[in-house]
Amino acid sequence: MEYYFQLIINGLVVGSIYSLVALGFVIIYKATKVVNFAQGEMVMAGAYICFALTVQYQIPFALAFLMTLAFSVILGLVIERMILRPLIGEPIISVVMVTIGLSSILKSLVQVFWGTQIRVFPPILPQEPFILIGLPIAPVYVAAFVLCLLLFAVFSLFFKYSSIGIAMRATAFDQQAAQSMGIGIKNIFALSWCIAAVVSSIGGIILGNINGINSQLGHLGLKVFPAVILGGLDSLLGAALGGLIIGVLENVCEGVARELLNLGGFKEVASFVVLVIILMVKPYGLFGTKEIERV
């Protein structure tokens, strides 16, 4: 029993990072209808920038964290302006492929600068685990989980009450109507890429503190698809829950497969099996808008 509790807790921590990455994904999709296959590589880029600032340039962590966020904003702006804006109105396959191309570029840049081996962040939080319901839990796990909850709260409030958040929702709902009401669509697009880059970077920094980082971190981006499809492509709440559910499910499936079937690595594929089932049963996910035309 304890084994499964441990699996669930690990799943929640990993899931909260999936949620963060999914949040960036959903924000971009909501505002611009672009599906970003480079989300995982944006996580990786943020993690490596923070690593370089703290370890290679010896900048205190808090300052490095803020600098990473600033860098992410610039990264988001550059990507939106240089790569995505020329493709507005192009077919879906072009937009998907351009983000795939972008992911290759980001991955190669990281490998050119930092190589492929695993890099470890210096510990920021105490290493002593504390005991929760009889289970040892590392403080960095708790911090990760709390930080994710906090970010979700901030963004929910932002979208609900701030005027920019309302403008973003309006753009997502009907671009033409929003534009005719005086909302600068281009600024909204740029802003959504910035937010996505920032939340991805935060996810990357958390991951770096938990497991260390390597250049395969971008693979994480693929894990986000089951999460966002489960939650619904255009729902923030869906992204949060979808990430957590996929994280837990993946860990528990791995544990069960290892215990009962003696089958390794089921983690990699469990979420995709779920994805196929969701797409067959409820293609718009738990909280998504039901706008898919069934053919």
Next chain:
Amino acid sequence: MLKCGLFFTSYNKEDQFFTSMFQKTCLGLFIGAMLIAPQVLDFYYISVMNLIMIAAIGAVSLNLLTGVCGQMSLGHGAFVGVGAYGCAILASKGLPFIICLLGGGAFAALAGMFFGIPSLRLKGIYLAISTLAAQMILEYVFLHWSALTGGANGMPVDPPSIMGFSFDSDEKMFYLIFGVTILCVLGISNIIRSRSGRAFIAIRDFYQSAENVGVNLFQFKLQAFATSSFIAGIAGGLWAYYTMYITPEQFSISLSISYLAMIIVGGMGSVTGAIFGAVFITLLPEVLNTTTSLLSSFAPDISSLMAPLKEGIFGLTLVLFLIFEPEGLVRKWKLIKAYWKLYPFAY
């Protein structure tokens, strides 16, 4: 080359596959050149040409599904893998070459149809993500069904033989692959001209209109998935026979992505374009290899940057093509042809 305007005097003429004597002569010359190529060129060039032809079969098959029928697939690399494994497994049972190749294709067609079924209810990005799931699941099967596929160790494949004649060298394989490539390309070109092909194009252009004029969407989408994966499986079978050793990581998501890149760089929906794309994307890392080996005398560190550079240049090519030449190389080719047709007049 066809003059501008319509000059057909009979339906048969309009329906012809090769429209002019000039075109037939050019194709004849090209095939002749390809047939003597292995006698003239050295080993390295022959192996690169073999890889290009295998890639061309895969790209042309993906073009049928994505470019012609409009169904985006991120799982094509896995379907190629199913063909390769199917072919290798049949070959290890001692079956003759042609049955193995067709059997690999049939396995791939079954896999394609299976993962095509849920996709029939989905469009656009949802379809892309569901084929991504197909890719991940099949990759897992290759890696973990060790009894059948050899798991991470992979499985060896003997060189093929027809009637006791063994294709055991690159040159012999060249002729075999060239023959199969011509059959596949002609086959797909003819499918596109047929009733099914017109139905595929109708589905791509607007599925509701297609349904209104009596196209059975379910049937034709499934048919597109099956035909496309069948040819992909043939490519996989040839790949297995040519490399003589297959492992799961050869058929990873990056293979699917490079097939998509081929049809985008070449020009979506055009068979010629898919072939151009296959040539371009296969040559890209080879050119890079040559360049770095030339540069390594000046900058010895450059070889360690090889792998990331390849990936980065691949991504950059994709992005630049999508931004500046979305219709692909085939458009450039048409412009060149038009230029020479009208030369020396600009209009």
